[in-house]
Amino acid sequence: MREVLFEELGLTPQKKTKTGYSTDAASLEKIKDQHEIVTVLLEYREVEKLRSTYGQGLLDVADSDGRIRATFNQTVARTGRLSSEEPNLHNIPVRTPLGREFRKAFVPVEGFELLVADYNQIELRVIAHLAEDPGLIGAFEAGVDIHNATAASIFDVDPDDVNVEQRSQAKMVSYGLAYGMEAYGLGQRLGIETGEAAEILKAYFAAFPAVKSFMDDIVEQTKETGYTETIFGRRRPIPDLTSPNFRVRQAAERQAMNAPIQGLAADIFKIALVEIDRSLTNMSAQSRLVLQVHDEVILEVHPDESNAIKTMTIENMKNAAELRVPLEVNVATGPSWAQAKA
DNA sequence: TGGATCTGCCAC
DNA sequence: AAACGTGGCAGATCCA
Ligand SMILES: Nc1nc2c(ncn2[C@H]2C[C@H](O)[C@@H](COP(=O)(O)OP(=O)(O)OP(=O)(O)O)O2)c(=O)[nH]1
Ligand SMILES: [Mn+2]
Ligand SMILES: [Mn+2]
Numbered sequence: 001m002r003e004v005l006f007e008e009l010g011l012t013p014q015k016k017t018k019t020g021y022s023t024d025a026a027s028l029e030k031i032k033d034q035h036e037i038v039t040v041l042l043e044y045r046e047v048e049k050l051r052s053t054y055g056q057g058l059l060d061v062a063d064s065d066g067r068i069r070a071t072f073n074q075t076v077a078r079t080g081r082l083s084s085e086e087p088n089l090h091n092i093p094v095r096t097p098l099g100r101e102f103r104k105a106f107v108p109v110e111g112f113e114l115l116v117a118d119y120n121q122i123e124l125r126v127i128a129h130l131a132e133d134p135g136l137i138g139a140f141e142a143g144v145d146i147h148n149a150t151a152a153s154i155f156d157v158d159p160d161d162v163n164v165e166q167r168s169q170a171k172m173v174s175y176g177l178a179y180g181m182e183a184y185g186l187g188q189r190l191g192i193e194t195g196e197a198a199e200i201l202k203a204y205f206a207a208f209p210a211v212k213s214f215m216d217d218i219v220e221q222t223k224e225t226g227y228t229e230t231i232f233g234r235r236r237p238i239p240d241l242t243s244p245n246f247r248v249r250q251a252a253e254r255q256a257m258n259a260p261i262q263g264l265a266a267d268i269f270k271i272a273l274v275e276i277d278r279s280l281t282n283m284s285a286q287s288r289l290v291l292q293v294h295d296e297v298i299l300e301v302h303p304d305e306s307n308a309i310k311t312m313t314i315e316n317m318k319n320a321a322e323l324r325v326p327l328e329v330n331v332a333t334g335p336s337w338a339q340a341k342a
Numbered sequence: 343t344g345g346a347t348c349t350g351c352c353a354c
Numbered sequence: 355a356a357a358c359g360t361g362g363c364a365g366a367t368c369c370a
Contacts, residue, residue: 015355017349022355024350049351052364077360081354088362091353099352123354171354172358179358188357247356258359262354266360294354294360 001041009035026188046098054093054102061087072292079259080234080266081294090293092337095168103338108300112287113333115306116340117313118296120328121146122265127178129323130231130260131214135207140325147171154190154200177204178211178261180254215257222256230263268327269295272320279312298337306333 001023005011011034014027021027025042032038062068068087076083084090092106093099108114119125124146128136139146151170152159162170169190176186187197205212219241222228227237236259240252273292276299280287287309291298297317301309310331317329334340 017355019348022349045350049364053352053362057363073361076362079360081360083361085362088353091351091362093352095353175354176358181358183357185355185357188355250356251359254358255360262360296354 005031005035005038009037011035011038026191029191046096050093050099050102054099058087058102058105077266078236079262080230080270081262082266082292089291095165100338104336106337107335108290112300112302113306113335114290114337114340115287115299115301115310115313115331115333116296116337117299117317117329117331118293119265119269119317120330122268122295122327123175123261124178125323125325125327126261126264126268127211127214128325130264131208131210132324133208133210133214135209136211137325147174150174150204153203173200174204177201178215179258180215218260219253219256228256228259228263230260230267232264232267234263234267236263265295268321272317273297275316275320276313279316280309283308283312285309298340301333 002020005023006013006021011031013021014030015022025045028038028042032042058068068089070084070089071086073083073085082090093102106114121140124136125140127133128140136146139149147167147170148159148162150173151157151162151166154170154173155162155166157166172189173181173186176189181201183194183198183201186201187194190197190200218228222238223241226239226241227235229235236255238252238256238259240248241256243249243252269292273289276297277289280289283305285305285308286302287305288300289297290300297313299309299313310333314329314331318327321327332340
């Protein structure tokens with residue numbers, strides 16, 4: 001593709017990879033108007049990704065009883081998250097309408113429904129707790145949805161008019177900035193000028209002043225000990241903090257910022273998951289756990305148990321840890337993963 | 343034919 | 355890619 005676009009058609013290269021000019025989606029978006037094939041290629045990329053990875057890929061691994069059984073690795077992700085392989089059930093599409101179609105294929109066994117419970121703004125709550133940031137804590141006490149507020153601010157729309165895609169983008173901005181994203185990277189991702197991105201960054205840390213100092217402290221502390229540690233005691237060594245290579249060292253600093261947060265969120269979620277499992281046993285429930293996705297749990301629920309299981313799941317998740325801000329859970333039920341959305 | 347690497351892209 | 359973090363998978367390419 002690189003050869004066709006940049007040599008044969010002579011389109012304008014945007015950025016480079018290790019081996020030549022990049023043809024990734026962000027680059028193609030910028031040269032759409034130079035040749036009609038670019039839009040076609042973008043559409044092909046989207047459809048082929050979905051067809052190969054999720055269409056054929058999932059059909060290939062589905063068992064004869066209609067279930068898909070993945071391997072959940074407990075010692076792969078360095079932060080304490082699980083990972084899922086063969087297949088990866090942690091990256092089933094949700095962000096585009098066409099991609100979301102695949103979630104309709106995840107259904108409960110006959111006579112049951114799916115219950116989906118996902119922590120609300122989980123890592124922002126963890127940051128609020130660890131950084132003791134007055135802006136974040138105040139927002140959570142007031143019941144503010146920060147992803148929504150951030151979206152309203154960066155896209156200049158009324159908070160009530162924020163759509164799903166905008167909130168999703170704002171999520172990326174919120175976590176990106178918290179974990180060391182710079183104005184340049186923010187501009188690239190939003191498709192705006194670096195200067196404009198710098199204004200967004202400035203506004204973010206003005207609203208949440210303690211986040212920056214917390215991140216600086218974490219990096220300093222990690223340089224001294226050589227590892228990060230969650231409040232439950234999960235340690236991650238970060239030896240690259242002393243690398244002579246600037247790039248490697250910078251990357252290590254961002255890992256040090258992220259690991260205690262993502263790690264604590266993983267600790268909390270795992271505690272909740274074990275408690276949910278214990279409760280199901282204690283209740284002698286017919287309902288069962290079928291999947292987890294980092295801060296989300298999916299249960300196959302018998303209608304007779306629906307209310308009890310819903311209450312039990314929410315309570316276990318909210319009470320898995322006691323932070324300076326409340327833990328909140330979004331929960332929904334439905335006949336498929338796609339439809340179990342509040 | 344198959345392993346290793348690279349690019350690109352899906353999710354949290 | 356110097357430029358949020360954590361993952362896994364498909365396809366192309368290079369090479370044995
Ligand atoms: N560094 C980073 N972390 C992310 C990103 N997306 C998701 N995460 C992490 C932080 C989130 O708290 C966690 C769970 O993802 P969710 O999609 O459930 O988002 P969150 O819980 O923040 O918001 P929610 O209220 O559930 O929509 O995964 C990202 O783009 N960058
Ligand atoms: Mn969540
Ligand atoms: Mn989630």
